[in-house]
Amino acid sequence: MRGTRERVSYLLLSVTGGVIFQVAYIRFVFLEPTYRALHLTAQEYGTVMSVFGAVAAVMYFAGGWFASRFPPRALIVIALLGTGAADLYLTTVPGYGGVLAAHIGMAVAGMALYWPALVRVIGSLGQARQQGRLFGFLEAIRGVTSTAIGAIGALLVSNALAPEAGVLRLIGVYGVLCVLLAVLVWFVLGDRERDTPAATGTLSFAVLAAAVRNKYTWLLGGSIMLMYCFYTTLGYFSPLLEHRFGLGLGLIGIIGVVRTYVFQFLAGPVGGFCVDKLTGSTPKFLRLTFAGAVVCVALFLILPERAQLWWAALALMFVLSAMVFTSRGVYWASITEARIPEQQRAGVIGLASGLAYLPDAFLPALSAWWIGDPSTNTAPHGGYGALFGALTVAGLLGLLLITLTVRAQRRESAPELAPAPVA
Missing domain, CATH: 1.20.1250.20 (MFS general substrate transporter like domains)
Structure with missing residues (x-):
């Protein structure tokens, strides 16, 4: 990385990776409180997650097409805004259909728009010999971010009068963070599409x-x-x-x-x-x-x-x-x-x-x-x-x-x- 702006961009992008997928995979930490908070049965929530997984698998193929045709900064910002909107929508407890639609939206935003664009930008921030370190520390910073916010979330859920209320509050926090990060990425990342190599x-x-x-x-x-x-x-x-x-x-x-x-x-x-x-x-x-x-x-x-x-x-x-x-x-x-x-x-x-x-x-x-x-x-x-x-x-x-x-x-x-x- 050549300068301070590149380092700040790298850190900011890594942090977004620790936030954008958290609600989609919140079952890894709060399975039962989440489906109860959303007024779903265990089977209904399992079906929602399976539909999310199926859409996500298809979106991995579509992601290459988006990444090769649109500026990465725009894709990342749109993905963060879309995921934040879906997270905040879930806090309204919209019923089975609404929860399913929100997760489909998160699959499209995360796998088709965000991930391939992130890989392009991260790769452009360093030379060929630095790629291993860039992506290795990307995973590490994502993990640190997820751990810090997840620990706060565990306190929110455990200290709430009802675990379900704590989960909804945590989902709202993730939604707000996605929106704030979208704004920061737009202004901090700058016009990197000019020097980001095109996908091949x-x-x-x-x-x-x-x-x-x-x-x-x-x-x-x-x-x-x-x-x-x-x-x-x-x-x-x-x-x-x-x-x-x-x-x-x-x-x-x-x-x-x-x-x-x-x-x-x-x-x-x-x-x-x-x-x-x-x-x-x-x-x-x-x-x-x-x-x-x-x-x-x-x-x-x-x-x-x-x-x-x-x-x-x-x-x-x-x-x-x-x-x-x-x-x-x-x-x-x-x-x-x-x-x-x-x-x-x-x-x-x-x-x-x-x-x-x-x-x-x-x-x-x-x-x-x-x-x-x-x-x-x-x-x-x-x-x-x-x-x-x-x-x-x-x-x-x-x-x-x-x-x-x-x-x-x-x-x-x-x-x-x-x-x-x-x-």
């Missing part, structure tokens, strides 16, 4: 067809998708700890902040260090995280649901969070390590991204159907046993795919390591 590598039919034929699209996209299954269901551990192991709601909020946000900015750099210094390969490291995640959910399957064992459940959840977030910080580095041809890379990333985040389109609704209403101590469709069983299968499949990836890369690198023939 549009997703033509030929590029997509080549990506479909590339084995790494399915090996890497599939393995990331299976690890993302663990990530997208972490929010459902809160009612488990509360209703099955007897932890209080205030403590649940703090645990949710630590599990979701603290691990975000701590575990990502740790994962990068492990890849660089220990395994020397992202897929090899992911194989270890999949093995650790499988052990955790398998132990949850056999752990008796007794209040005296709350410490064991909490420890398993934190170890699982470490596996999820250390892998989350590095798994896209597998694309570079796979040596995918440059002309195919955009297509592979696009298809793999749509595949990777697909669990958001069905797992929230499915998890809600399995678990039912934990507060009534009923689980008509298998409960947490079904959830942990499914995650165990997902982890084993992920272990298989990532092992196949390691073997494929080993075969492709073997000719380079073979000694040259003697003349």
Whole structure:
């Protein structure tokens, strides 16, 4: 970064990343209080989140088109204003249809407008050799921002006369912050579209067809998708700890902040260090995280649901969070390590991204159907046993795919390591 303005812009943009997605993913910290605050059932809220995930998956493809045709500052500001408006609209408790519409709007704003524009601007703030640090610290600052505001939110919810009122107040705070950040971005970022390089590598039919034929699209996209299954269901551990192991709601909020946000900015750099210094390969490291995640959910399957064992459940959840977030910080580095041809890379990333985040389109609704209403101590469709069983299968499949990836890369690198023939 060349000067003070670039540094301030970088910090401001990183902070927006810690705010804009918080209401869309508030279930990771406050699952039950949120759907009660919005006057929804657990199943209705799960369906809303699945629709949000499905729209978001489609918007990842559309994002490249927007980013290549419109100024990034305008896209970021519009996305922040739109998300802020949706957040504030939710505080009116608009009913199922209104909540669904607000989340669709957040998916369009966040994934089609905001994220690709953010990546363009962040990339333009430094030279090629600085990209790793730029995006690494982007994730760290997002995590610090989310942790600080999430901690305040936990206090709001725990100190409110009713948790539902506290959640609505917190959603309103996020909405106001989005609007304020939009104004700051407009004036601080300046006219960066003049020196922000245009996006390249549009997703033509030929590029997509080549990506479909590339084995790494399915090996890497599939393995990331299976690890993302663990990530997208972490929010459902809160009612488990509360209703099955007897932890209080205030403590649940703090645990949710630590599990979701603290691990975000701590575990990502740790994962990068492990890849660089220990395994020397992202897929090899992911194989270890999949093995650790499988052990955790398998132990949850056999752990008796007794209040005296709350410490064991909490420890398993934190170890699982470490596996999820250390892998989350590095798994896209597998694309570079796979040596995918440059002309195919955009297509592979696009298809793999749509595949990777697909669990958001069905797992929230499915998890809600399995678990039912934990507060009534009923689980008509298998409960947490079904959830942990499914995650165990997902982890084993992920272990298989990532092992196949390691073997494929080993075969492709073997000719380079073979000694040259003697003349």
